[in-house]
Amino acid sequence: MSKIILAHGEGGKLTRELLESKIVPFIDNSVLQTLTDSANLGEVPEGEIALTTDAYIVSPIFFPGGDIGSLSISGTVNDLTMVGAKPLAISSALIIEEGFKTSDLEKIMTSASSAAKEVGVRIVAGDTKVLPKGKGDQIFIVTSGVGVIEKNRKLDDRFIEEGDAIVVSGPIAMHGATIAAIRHNLKGKKLSSDCAPLWGLVNHLVESGIKPRSMHDPTRGGVATLLNEVAKRTKMAVRIEEARIPVSPEVRGVTELLGLDPLYLACEGRFVGFFRKEDAEKAVSVLNAHPRGKDAAIIGEIGKRENGSAPVTLITKFGSDRPIDELSGLQLPRIC
Amino acid sequence: MSKIILAHGEGGKLTRELLESKIVPFIDNSVLQTLTDSANLGEVPEGEIALTTDAYIVSPIFFPGGDIGSLSISGTVNDLTMVGAKPLAISSALIIEEGFKTSDLEKIMTSASSAAKEVGVRIVAGDTKVLPKGKGDQIFIVTSGVGVIEKNRKLDDRFIEEGDAIVVSGPIAMHGATIAAIRHNLKGKKLSSDCAPLWGLVNHLVESGIKPRSMHDPTRGGVATLLNEVAKRTKMAVRIEEARIPVSPEVRGVTELLGLDPLYLACEGRFVGFFRKEDAEKAVSVLNAHPRGKDAAIIGEIGKRENGSAPVTLITKFGSDRPIDELSGLQLPRIC
Numbered sequence: 001m002s003k004i005i006l007a008h009g010e011g012g013k014l015t016r017e018l019l020e021s022k023i024v025p026f027i028d029n030s031v032l033q034t035l036t037d038s039a040n041l042g043e044v045p046e047g048e049i050a051l052t053t054d055a056y057i058v059s060p061i062f063f064p065g066g067d068i069g070s071l072s073i074s075g076t077v078n079d080l081t082m083v084g085a086k087p088l089a090i091s092s093a094l095i096i097e098e099g100f101k102t103s104d105l106e107k108i109m110t111s112a113s114s115a116a117k118e119v120g121v122r123i124v125a126g127d128t129k130v131l132p133k134g135k136g137d138q139i140f141i142v143t144s145g146v147g148v149i150e151k152n153r154k155l156d157d158r159f160i161e162e163g164d165a166i167v168v169s170g171p172i173a174m175h176g177a178t179i180a181a182i183r184h185n186l187k188g189k190k191l192s193s194d195c196a197p198l199w200g201l202v203n204h205l206v207e208s209g210i211k212p213r214s215m216h217d218p219t220r221g222g223v224a225t226l227l228n229e230v231a232k233r234t235k236m237a238v239r240i241e242e243a244r245i246p247v248s249p250e251v252r253g254v255t256e257l258l259g260l261d262p263l264y265l266a267c268e269g270r271f272v273g274f275f276r277k278e279d280a281e282k283a284v285s286v287l288n289a290h291p292r293g294k295d296a297a298i299i300g301e302i303g304k305r306e307n308g309s310a311p312v313t314l315i316t317k318f319g320s321d322r323p324i325d326e327l328s329g330l331q332l333p334r335i336c
Numbered sequence: 337m338s339k340i341i342l343a344h345g346e347g348g349k350l351t352r353e354l355l356e357s358k359i360v361p362f363i364d365n366s367v368l369q370t371l372t373d374s375a376n377l378g379e380v381p382e383g384e385i386a387l388t389t390d391a392y393i394v395s396p397i398f399f400p401g402g403d404i405g406s407l408s409i410s411g412t413v414n415d416l417t418m419v420g421a422k423p424l425a426i427s428s429a430l431i432i433e434e435g436f437k438t439s440d441l442e443k444i445m446t447s448a449s450s451a452a453k454e455v456g457v458r459i460v461a462g463d464t465k466v467l468p469k470g471k472g473d474q475i476f477i478v479t480s481g482v483g484v485i486e487k488n489r490k491l492d493d494r495f496i497e498e499g500d501a502i503v504v505s506g507p508i509a510m511h512g513a514t515i516a517a518i519r520h521n522l523k524g525k526k527l528s529s530d531c532a533p534l535w536g537l538v539n540h541l542v543e544s545g546i547k548p549r550s551m552h553d554p555t556r557g558g559v560a561t562l563l564n565e566v567a568k569r570t571k572m573a574v575r576i577e578e579a580r581i582p583v584s585p586e587v588r589g590v591t592e593l594l595g596l597d598p599l600y601l602a603c604e605g606r607f608v609g610f611f612r613k614e615d616a617e618k619a620v621s622v623l624n625a626h627p628r629g630k631d632a633a634i635i636g637e638i639g640k641r642e643n644g645s646a647p648v649t650l651i652t653k654f655g656s657d658r659p660i661d662e663l664s665g666l667q668l669p670r671i672c
Contacts, residue, residue, distance in 0.1 A: 006669045009556075009669065010556055010557065010663060010668075010669070011555065011556025011557035011561060011602075011663065012556070012557045012561050012600075012662050012663025012664055013662050013663060013664040014664070015556070015557075016662075037388060037414075037415040037416075037418040037419055037552060037553070038386040038387060038388035038415045038416050038418065038419045038421060038481070038483065039386065039387050039388065040384050040385075040386055040419065040485065040490075041384065041385040041386065041387060042384050042385070043382075043383070043384055043385070044385050046379075047379070048376050048377065048378050048379055049376075049377040049378070049379070049380050049385070049482065050374040050375065050376055050377065051374060051375050051377060051425055051427055051460060051461050051480075051482055052373060052374035052375065052427065052461050053427035053428070053429045053461050053462065053463050053478070053480055054429065054463045055429040055430070055431050055463045055464075055465045055478065056465075057431060057465045057467055078373075079373040079374045080373075080374050082373040082374065083373055083374045083376065085374060089387055091387055091388065091389035091480050092389070093389045093390065093391040093478045093480075094391070095391050095393060095431070095476055095478075124387055125387050125388050125389050125480075126389065127389050127390045127391045127478075128391075129391045129392075129393045130669070131393055131473065131670070132669065132670075134470075135472070135473040136471070136472060136473070137467065137471040137472070140431055140476070142389070142391065142429045142431075142463075142478035142480075144387075144389055144427050144429075144461075144478075144480035145374070146385065146387055146482055147374065149376065154376075216373060217373070219347065220345075220346055220347025220348070220351070221346065221347035221348045221351075225347060225348050266347075326348050326349050326352075327346060327347065327348025327349060328348055328349040328350070332346075333342045333345065333346065333466070333468065334467070334468075
């Protein structure tokens with residue numbers, strides 16, 4: 001079989017053969033291989049249990065730096081990581097359009113499996129459905145993740161205090177700019193998505209003795225939307241400095257050409273963390289020592305919200321203040 | 337807003353407004369309302385943790401007896417229930433086509449919420465993505481569920497023994513026949529999907545002192561495919577009697593008209609359970625006393641697999657034996 005046909009989604013013999021030949025081999029673990037109604041994770045470490053889910057409809061499905069497979073695993077690992085949860089297990093549901101190449105499915109499963117292995121999380125459950133030609137668009141993936149928040153590892157915006165430093169773990173907007181460049185046929189640019197699972201980086205930080213108060217990953221809506229949500233939840237003022245925000249020259253070039261603002265473009269392998277002021281310098285140097293955090297930087301701080309002041313303010317390179325709103329319209333559909 | 341537009345999937349202000357107005361109100365619980373990266377389920381009861389995921393692409397999305405919302409919750413509750421896990425929390429990811437009516441989204445969320453409430457499970461996490469017109473088909477839903485298998489509640493095919501009785505919890509093929517009838521414009525039939533969450537029924541059974549060895553829900557591929565999988569896993573012989581299998585007159589009528597075999601059509605609110613022979617009669621009477629199990633019946637038994645004998649055999653109404661294979665081609669696409 002070189003292409004997916006409708007019968008691959010029927011639950012019978014062909015579904016089983018597809019699973020056994022194209023999916024299970026890429027997910028080498030004993031739990032999935034029982035192919036039963038629910039995966040049994042066994043007894044889990046003591047702590048609070050976290051659950052997250054994300055639907056991926058990115059177009060194109062392959063892009064420099066990743067594909068819909070690695071993106072789906074990274075996104076789910078990151079959502080768990082952001083609340084302080086160690087990722088334990090992931091489920092992956094595939095909605096495939098009839099005619100999809102099984103060789104592309106193999107590529108996607110390989111990269112998903114590789115992202116999962118980087119952080120030691122198991123893919124334990126799956127489902128495969130097939131849409132008639134023209135009723136879908138190649139492949140959609142929905143991943144869900146279960147994690148455990150061990151004692152003293154919880155991260156929450158309620159822990160954020162005035163004076164806290166805001167740190168970003170690397171150059172922003174790389175995923176969004178990469179997808180935008182492809183859509184506009186901008187070739188020859190050295191652009192690549194930042195798509196990556198962050199558990200390793202964050203765990204490295206916490207095990208080095210630096211615990212953030214809270215953190216989030218700036219996906220859809222970018223850093224600007226994330227900071228607006230934090231300002232809304234904490235009722236504090238967020239101030240960031242344009243000059244300190246890491247943006248690669250390639251991203252700057254593409255966004256200027258297309259009239260896009262990097263602050264609103266998605267990252268898929270970065271976090272924005274909130275740290276005690278006195279921990280911030282050390283946090284950055286610990287992050288810089290890890291391959292996934294080498295350009296981490298302090299970009300701003302949390303202040304008191306004065307009457308009439310904007311929730312989020314950018315201090316521009318010219319020293320002026322500019323309020324940063326949340327994303328209100330459409331910037332880039334199907335980014336993830 | 338009466339229709340979904342692309343910007344509802346962008347992660348910004350419109351996404352937040354859609355969530356706050358059309359989704360969160362139907363899911364009344366404190367966990368979801370934090371709208372953070374991952375839902376925190378708190379500390380869970382002692383036991384093994386189960387995880388399951390299912391993608392729903394059913395067409396049409398509304399049908400007699402349910403809709404894609406109640407179907408998605410029922411299916412996930414049932415997958416947990418089938419391994420002996422009490423459903424704790426569900427995540428629901430929506431992939432919506434641009435132009436979808438928000439009133440239909442409300443109907444779907446209402447019925448999903450109602451199915452969840454019936455069995456006391458919380459919907460705690462979600463994601464909403466929007467596809468451009470023509471790249472999807474109204475709405476797809478992917479639900480994942482986390483449950484806990486408390487001590488002595490585990491169900492597994494490995495517990496099945498020769499001589500065990502096979503019980504079905506109600507008339508089969510109702511979901512599949514209902515969808516098939518709609519597709520073929522068969523009107524005026526009193527057909528309705530059996531779509532329902534089964535945790536209440538199974539918990540009632542176990543709390544009455546009857547523990548099945550194993551059970552499964554005959555969804556895609558129907559009872560025939562399920563029994564073939566059990567025969568394959570246990571290496572035993574499954575024998576069922578046609579005369580004892582509950583099939584409603586409406587389902588019989590439609591399937592005869594369309595040339596479909598009820599044994600291969602999906603149920604979405606039934607289980608096939610394997611019981612110690614001496615427990616089977618009592619199991620059926622306990623099930624019959626519950627609103628979701630009033631037509632439960634013993635339909636066959638587990639035997640020794642002889643050399644050359646079929647894994648699954650049907651004893652027809654005429655007393656002859658007929659081997660029952662697993663579903664090998666396409667019977668009915670987009671049934672769930």
